[in-house]
Amino acid sequence: xxxxxxxxxxxxxxxxxxxxxxxxxxxxxxxxxxxxxxxxxxxxxxxxxxxxxxxxxxxxxxxxxxxxxxxxxxxxxxxxxxxxxxxxxxxxxxxxxxxxxxxxxxxxxxxxxxxxxxxxxxxxxxxxxxxxxxxxxxxxxxxxxxxxxxxxxxxxxxxxxxxxxxxxxxxxxxxxxxxxx
Amino acid sequence: xxxxxxxxxxxxxxxxxxxxxxxxxxxxxxxxxxxxxxxxxxxxxxxxxxxxxxxxxxxxxxxxxxxxxxxxxxxxxxxxxxxxxxxxxxxxxxxxxxxxxxxxxxxxxxxxxxxxxxxxxxxxxxxxxxxxxxxxxxxxxxxxxxxxxxxxxxxxxxxxxxxxxxxxxxxxxxxxxxxxx
Numbered sequence: 260x261x262x263x264x265x266x267x268x269x270x271x272x273x274x275x276x277x278x279x280x281x282x283x284x285x286x287x288x289x290x291x292x293x294x295x296x297x298x299x300x301x302x303x304x305x306x307x308x309x310x311x312x313x314x315x316x317x318x319x320x321x322x323x324x325x326x327x328x329x330x331x332x333x334x335x336x337x338x339x340x341x342x343x344x345x346x347x348x349x350x351x352x353x354x355x356x357x358x359x360x361x362x363x364x365x366x367x368x369x370x371x372x373x374x375x376x377x378x379x380x381x382x383x384x385x386x387x388x389x390x391x392x393x394x395x396x397x398x399x400x401x402x403x404x405x406x407x408x409x410x411x412x413x414x415x416x417x418x419x420x421x422x423x424x425x426x427x428x429x430x431x432x433x434x435x436x437x438x439x440x
Numbered sequence: 441x442x443x444x445x446x447x448x449x450x451x452x453x454x455x456x457x458x459x460x461x462x463x464x465x466x467x468x469x470x471x472x473x474x475x476x477x478x479x480x481x482x483x484x485x486x487x488x489x490x491x492x493x494x495x496x497x498x499x500x501x502x503x504x505x506x507x508x509x510x511x512x513x514x515x516x517x518x519x520x521x522x523x524x525x526x527x528x529x530x531x532x533x534x535x536x537x538x539x540x541x542x543x544x545x546x547x548x549x550x551x552x553x554x555x556x557x558x559x560x561x562x563x564x565x566x567x568x569x570x571x572x573x574x575x576x577x578x579x580x581x582x583x584x585x586x587x588x589x590x591x592x593x594x595x596x597x598x599x600x601x602x603x604x605x606x607x608x609x610x611x612x613x614x615x616x617x618x619x620x621x
Contacts (some may be wrong), residue, residue: 270539431580435612
């Protein structure tokens with residue numbers, strides 16, 4: 260049921276999706292739909308949790324915890340791209356949430372906490388002299404997040420050459436993507 | 441009326457905003473609201489046009505038309521950031537449009553045309569040897585657009601230091617934003 264609901268939320272927008280829409284998409288009656296799920300908000304929360312759990316799990320991995328700050332940062336970016344690719348509908352849902360309800364505000368706060376971890380890792384890399392001292396950690400973290408998250412706008416599974424995408428994106432944010440010859 | 445409607449669309453989502461919501465936000469009755477505007481879709485179109493007209497106007501400027509491809513590209517990126525900052529609610533509306541109606545599909549097509557111009561400019565810079573030959577113009581253009589457009593998530597007018605933002609972002613996409621010391 261969750262994949263169907265998340266697809267509907269992404270197509271129609273969460274607020275504009277009714278329980279009738281969800282039941283219709285699932286191909287069952289509204290009353291039998293209510294036997295499966297307690298309501299729209301529970302489905303939203305489950306969808307958001309799936310994306311957030313995968314993203315936060317990256318931060319617990321050994322390569323995200325040990326080693327030079329810049330290497331950890333690059334590892335996290337690479338894995339973040341992988342999670343976006345693997346969990347595209349769930350991350351799409353997460354990134355479109357605006358904070359209109361308690362569940363949405365909770366998800367926005369978790370997203371911000373993730374981004375804050377990235378920003379503090381950039382700051383650590385700058386402090387350690389691993390990154391250029393004129394780096395603004397806050398701005399770098401925002402642009403990183405914007406670049407990586409923009410994948411939801413154009414990435415579609417199954418295209419050829421996408422296995423290299425995570426590493427290529429790490430290279431592009433590292434070296435620039437309007438790079439003079 | 442347009443700024444009020446666009447703010448409502450951005451807060452609630454276009455589909456979830458009713459004419460009653462718009463009239464309430466404008467502080468007038470629904471019937472007198474109908475005397476001012478023909479409908480929700482006209483307001484959506486006007487809001488989207490405002491953003492698109494500003495973006496496409498950049499491409500007509502002399503610095504976007506003359507000179508080396510890489511310089512033109514950088515000029516366009518800088519001006520694109522300026523338009524986002526100046527027209528934040530309108531560009532936000534444009535970037536959240538999903539293509540559920542004719543007006544939305546028209547806006548999505550115009551956005552794609554703008555991005556295609558950027559991609560062909562990247563390709564031209566690569567062909568001319570101005571940019572590294574291992575650049576993938578399509579991917580570079582997508583990431584550029586993602587980075588620049590992510591401003592709508594965090595840029596808020598009036599913060600100090602924002603005058604330098606357009607030039608700083610051009611520098612960051614050029615040199616990388618996870619740049620080793």
